[in-house]
Amino acid sequence: MERSSIIERVLRAVLLTLIVIFFLFPIVWILLMSFQTNEQILRIPPSLSFVPTLENYKALISGHLLTSAGSLDIAFMRNLGNSVLLSTCAVVLALILGVPAAYAFARFKFWLSEDIAFTLLSFRFAPPLLVLLPLSLYFQDLGLVDTYVGLIWVYQLIALPLILWIVRGYFEDISPDIENAYRIAGHSWLRTFFKIAVPLAGPGIAAAGLLSFIFCWNNFVFALVLASADKQPVTVGALAFVTASGIQYGQVAAAIVLSVTPTLLLALYAQRWLVEGLSLGAVKG
Amino acid sequence: MTSQPIDEPIRVVDRRPVEWLPYLLSLPALLVCIGILIPFVTALYYSALRFRLNLPALKGFIWFGNYINLLYDAEFWNTVSISLRYTALTVGVELVFGLIIALLLQRQTRLNNLISVLLLLPLMTAPAIASLMWKLMTNPNFGILSYLVSLAGVSDFGWASSPSTALFTVVLVDVWVYTPFMMVLLLAGLRSLPQQPFEAAALDGVPRLFVFFRITLPMLSPYIITASLFRLLDAIQQFDIVYAMTQGGPGNTLLVFQVRAYLEFYQYTNVGKSAALLVVLWMITYVLSHFFIKNWLRLRERSHASA
Numbered sequence: 001m002e003r004s005s006i007i008e009r010v011l012r013a014v015l016l017t018l019i020v021i022f023f024l025f026p027i028v029w030i031l032l033m034s035f036q037t038n039e040q041i042l043r044i045p046p047s048l049s050f051v052p053t054l055e056n057y058k059a060l061i062s063g064h065l066l067t068s069a070g071s072l073d074i075a076f077m078r079n080l081g082n083s084v085l086l087s088t089c090a091v092v093l094a095l096i097l098g099v100p101a102a103y104a105f106a107r108f109k110f111w112l113s114e115d116i117a118f119t120l121l122s123f124r125f126a127p128p129l130l131v132l133l134p135l136s137l138y139f140q141d142l143g144l145v146d147t148y149v150g151l152i153w154v155y156q157l158i159a160l161p162l163i164l165w166i167v168r169g170y171f172e173d174i175s176p177d178i179e180n181a182y183r184i185a186g187h188s189w190l191r192t193f194f195k196i197a198v199p200l201a202g203p204g205i206a207a208a209g210l211l212s213f214i215f216c217w218n219n220f221v222f223a224l225v226l227a228s229a230d231k232q233p234v235t236v237g238a239l240a241f242v243t244a245s246g247i248q249y250g251q252v253a254a255a256i257v258l259s260v261t262p263t264l265l266l267a268l269y270a271q272r273w274l275v276e277g278l279s280l281g282a283v284k285g
Numbered sequence: 286m287t288s289q290p291i292d293e294p295i296r297v298v299d300r301r302p303v304e305w306l307p308y309l310l311s312l313p314a315l316l317v318c319i320g321i322l323i324p325f326v327t328a329l330y331y332s333a334l335r336f337r338l339n340l341p342a343l344k345g346f347i348w349f350g351n352y353i354n355l356l357y358d359a360e361f362w363n364t365v366s367i368s369l370r371y372t373a374l375t376v377g378v379e380l381v382f383g384l385i386i387a388l389l390l391q392r393q394t395r396l397n398n399l400i401s402v403l404l405l406l407p408l409m410t411a412p413a414i415a416s417l418m419w420k421l422m423t424n425p426n427f428g429i430l431s432y433l434v435s436l437a438g439v440s441d442f443g444w445a446s447s448p449s450t451a452l453f454t455v456v457l458v459d460v461w462v463y464t465p466f467m468m469v470l471l472l473a474g475l476r477s478l479p480q481q482p483f484e485a486a487a488l489d490g491v492p493r494l495f496v497f498f499r500i501t502l503p504m505l506s507p508y509i510i511t512a513s514l515f516r517l518l519d520a521i522q523q524f525d526i527v528y529a530m531t532q533g534g535p536g537n538t539l540l541v542f543q544v545r546a547y548l549e550f551y552q553y554t555n556v557g558k559s560a561a562l563l564v565v566l567w568m569i570t571y572v573l574s575h576f577f578i579k580n581w582l583r584l585r586e587r588s589h590a591s592a
Contacts, residue, residue: 016389016400023404023461026418029429033421042427097313104310116311118578119318125518125574126325129543130563133550134327156317164314169589189306218411220525221543235413239529242417249421256417260410267409271402275473278408278466282511282585283473 027260033253041249056254065251076255078230079237082148083259086223086233087216089152091209094159099205102164103197106171117164124161124280131157132225139226146228154222159212166211166281170204171197203273210270211277214263234259331560338554351561360537360545364562368541370452371527372520375459380513382460383467390468391475401472408465412458416529419458420445445530448538455539458526463519467512474508475501477588511584514577518570542566 033041035052059065060076104110105117135154136145144150174197182192198205220235227236238255267274275283335347355361386404390397407415422430423444434442445454482504486496502509524543527533533544540548542562549559 012389015385019386019389020400020403023407023465026415026422026461027406027410029422030418044427044432046427046429046432097317100310101314104307108307110307113307113311116315116318119322120314121578122571122574123318123321125570125577127522127543127546127563127566127570129524129546129550130328130560130567131321131324133546133556133559133563134324134331137556138324138327153317153320157321160314160317169585173589214409218409218414220411220413220529224528225547235411235525238414238417242420249424249427252417253421256414256421259414263409263411264406267405268402271405274405275469279470279511279515279584280581282581282588283470283508284588 027264030253030256033250034257036250036253038248038250053250056248056250057258059248059251060254060258065248074241075230076234076237076241076258079232079234080258082227082231082237083217083233083235084262086148086151086155086231087213089148090155090159090216091213093152094156094163094212095205095209097156098160098163098208099167099198099201100193102167103171103193105164106168107176117168120161120164121280123157128157128221129225132222136225145226146231148231151223151226151231154226155216155219157222158215158219162212162215162277162280163205163208166208166276167201167204169281170201174200207270207273207277210266211273214266214270217263328560329564331556332564334557334560336555336557336560338556347557351557352565354558355561355565360540361562363537364540364542364545367452367539368521368566371456371459371523371539371541372517374452374456375463375520375523376513376516378456378460379464379467379516380509382464383512384471384509386464386468387471387475390472393476401469404465404468406465407462408469410462412462412525413529415462416458416526419454419461420530423454446535448535451531451535451538455527455530458530459520459523462526463516466516470512470515471505471508474505478504507580507584507587511577511580514573514580518573518577521569521573522566 032048034056035054036050037053037055040047040050060074063073063075063077065074101116105113132154139145139150142150178200179192179196182196183189187195217233218235219233220239223231223233223236227233232240234255238252238259241255242252270277332351333346333348335343335345335350337343390401410418422428425431425444425446428444431442431444443450445451478501482500483496486500522543523541524547527539527541527544528547531539533540533548543566546559546562546566549555549562
């Protein structure tokens with residue numbers, strides 16, 4: 001390793017540069033596009049010299065698009081709001097359901113405990129449409145079609161396995177002796193859970209929450225099948241927006257930028273837990 | 286808080302939590318489980334029905350009729366073939382690519398760490414949105430990639446809109462999104478390997494290629510297997526990228542399992558056939574996930590033992 005030749009170091013640098021360009025160029029390019037007018041985007045050859053404009057973002061935020069075919073009203077901001085609402089509520093619910101269950105699975109061996117834990121894990125790997133398509137018929141009968149509640153419940157399929165398995169690992173790593181000592185001192189079980197176990201597993205709970213937020217935000221198929229037009233998150237909304245006629249490309253780019261910024265920022269913030277989250281708690285970063 | 290004299294035995298009356306406690310704690314998770322199992326069982330039931338939303342009068346129980354029809358349906362075999370090709374291509378390319386990047390970034394320098402964080406960004410982009418980004422870049426009128434390809438002398442490269450290049454294009458998007466997944470798991474694996482075998486090999490002057498194939502790869506294999514199975518399970522069910530890029534087109538070139546089942550349900554309103562397709566896909570993923578969970582558990586135990 002230490003005595004690498006010049007050729008090897010150059011080769012390494014070239015390879016890494018190519019890799020970084022391949023993975024980052026699309027993001028940078030779309031970001032640049034979002035500050036250009038349609039005329040600038042349509043130039044051939046493409047050019048990097050342009051005066052940045054905020055018109056695309058202004059149009060998206062105001063909701064009025066001026067297209068060649070006339071004025072078009074879009075609800076992209078509403079999609080963005082839906083994404084925030086759906087992902088936040090789904091994660092909060094998953095934490096309320098998942099953290100106590102993770103604790104139970106980590107501390108006690110009881111009837112069906114492993115079965116429930118593994119059933120939840122297997123949900124992560126079953127084809128989502130298998131459950132979603134019958135569910136869409138049930139939702140019509142139950143009157144859940146036009147509600148956030150139904151979607152938030154279904155989002156548990158994404159968030160719950162993640163939270164359960166990551167947080168369970170954190171609870172297992174805490175020695176039960178600490179809790180026993182606290183209980184011997186005369187504290188109730190509930191108090192021990194909230195005063196000792198939850199704070200000690202705090203980093204794991206935070207990581208699992210952040211990661212499930214990202215995965216809920218990025219989800220597409222759940223809302224595509226189950227959400228009515230005014231409940232759609234950005235992933236579904238952006239796609240509908242593109243297929244609308246006479247759209248300005250700069251505005252599509254701006255919509256993409258607005259849809260991915262929250263998750264990319266969160267991911268940068270949560271990056272030291274990403275390995276753990278991506279492997280559902282199997283690999284520690 | 287009163288401290289007890291040491292020689293007085295500690296009272297153990299209420300030290301152990303009540304027996305119903307674990308059940309109470311896991312009850313909500315269990316309810317969610319049941320809530321998901323109901324539509325799952327419904328799907329199994331639908332797959333045994335002749336059930337078209339537009340022809341409710343024909344609804345009836347036909348046992349394995351839908352499955353038998355699938356066997357004689359050339360379109361079904363086309364779906365199996367395209368799904369397998371998509372899976373093999375994406376996972377293969379991502380594994381090789383991810384392993385190379387992980388090896389390049391193995392040494393913990395500030396630059397390497399920065400790069401490995403930046404490379405995570407595609408993975409954190411919603412796949413549906415990532416597809417839109419690539420759609421803009423491959424647009425025939427102004428797409429930067431279309432322009433670059435035309436500079437190279439290919440003027441009619443169709444990207445996602447031509448049957449001969451559509452698979453290439455969606456695989457490209459999948460590789461862009463998911464290679465960082467392989468990279469990040471393999472990098473964590475590489476960095477967690479014990480150093481002694483490598484030091485010993487370096488002392489003995491063992492050639493690097495030999496070290497890679499005889500020490501690195503075998504020691505890394507649990508990570509490689511887990512990461513690949515993870516990706517296999519996701520790739521065979523890929524929906525977002527294919528649907529957002531081409532909706533399964535052009536023609537039937539990209540009708541992978543879930544896209545086909547979706548169209549079967551919404552376009553042809555054939556619920557029974559759609560459910561049968563998804564059950565077949567579920568059986569494939571069930572077998573795969575069995576292997577996956579075994580490997581995953583082994584890895585999980587190891588990482589917790591070392592923590």
